[in-house]
Amino acid sequence: MTAALEVTVTRHIGEFDLDVAFAVESGISVLFGPSGAGKSLTLALIAGLARPDTGTIAINGDVVTDCAHRLHVSTQERRIGMVFQDGLLLPHRSVLDNVALAVRQASGRRARRAIARSWLERVGAEGFADRRPGSLSGGQRQRVALARALAGDPSLVLLDEPLSALDSPVRRELRALIREVIISSGVPALLVTHDAEEAEELGDVVISFADGRVTGQRIVERPVRPEPPQGPPGSTESA
């Protein structure tokens, strides 16, 4: 079976050396470690936002970076979705536009907006589709960012500390939402966090990072429980 993601890269920046190798299967994998361990840099290399010095990266078996052969597939062609720490939504476009712009699998404007609306419903953000990101709370913005990341039918979703800027109650609520939406979508995901509780709660696999190296990898044991009822998650946040 082909791994969803295979990474073997090195990157030297100033005094810091990144040298990591790992593979990710379906479900949510977590890169866990302290700040400065190289987690976010690794995510940027996978997204194609930065280039490694040596190594290869393959997404679903397709090699997107191969330094030996000077291969570097552009970020746009990697078919990834990404959630950033601050959302990074387009501030001058509506929430619906932000998500609709990410839809790759439909060509017509109406079709793209319909898909975008369905994703906003799935993350409980349909109520502010016509608003601009600047008028949303941090939690609402991250819901929209999650919808945007998944709306383009990606092969892989990358989440770079998506909850670290949020208050505890919102963070707890969004943890459940992120896990539920990503698992139900069937898209493999790689999440970066320095929060041990978050890594346990969200991850199926936790890959530990320290000083630019992978120091361990373990599967998170989860109690078997009945499937939760299907349906769009509701929002209890206020604007």
Place this chain on the structure above:
Amino acid sequence: MKRRRDIAQTLAGRHKAAVLVVTVLVGVGLGFGVAHLMAGSIAYWGVVSGPFLITLRVAIPATLIAGITGVASGYVLAKGRFPGRNVLETLGSLPIILPPTVIGFYLLEVLSPGTRVGGFLTRVVGHVFVYNVYGCIIAATVAAFPFCMRAARTAIEGVDPLVEQAARTIGLPNWRVALLVTLPLARRGIAAGLTIGCARALGEYGATLMVGGDIDGKTRTMSLAILDSFTTPERNTMLLILVLMAITAMTGVGLLGRSRA
């Protein structure tokens, strides 16, 4: 309340172009109205309307051309990583520093059919660009260009590169990132550059005089006509119209750049 405000903002945005047109029309109408009241009659209309219309024929295309080329150049300078960027910016900025007569001299060297370069250009294009309105447009464009270019470069460099990166992760090609993300987010700075460029095009005098001449009914813009009619009463009317045109243009372009985010 927020939803209502957002809808109002969206509607306001969709009608920006209409607001701009109305502003310009009201401004020009106001200018003529006030000028008429001041002058006490419309006897000056024949004297004033010619230079006024020529000024519009020169300033509008000059601002558009300088705006498009200036923003494109500013984008390349802000985003490009190639040697000689600063040299290019310096060359593009020369019209700010050089006396208008020097600009006019070089433009004549390039455009006049009597020179080597100008003769070649005239043969290739099949059109003469001096002592007609095209010469005036070129002179005004050259004068306005550096303001548009420099403002665009600064504004584009000020756009958060992380937002552009986020747009790339959703599959937008680079040209769409430029059109849908970078330029809209830089619009306030770009609008400021266009405003100054437009004002510069409206008031261009030295290079226009050298390249376009001062031909009544053909290349005599308001700036040239004011000097020609310095001892006549029309001067006041034209001065007022020019001032009001400048204020209207600045208000209109400023409205375009107002943030809605």
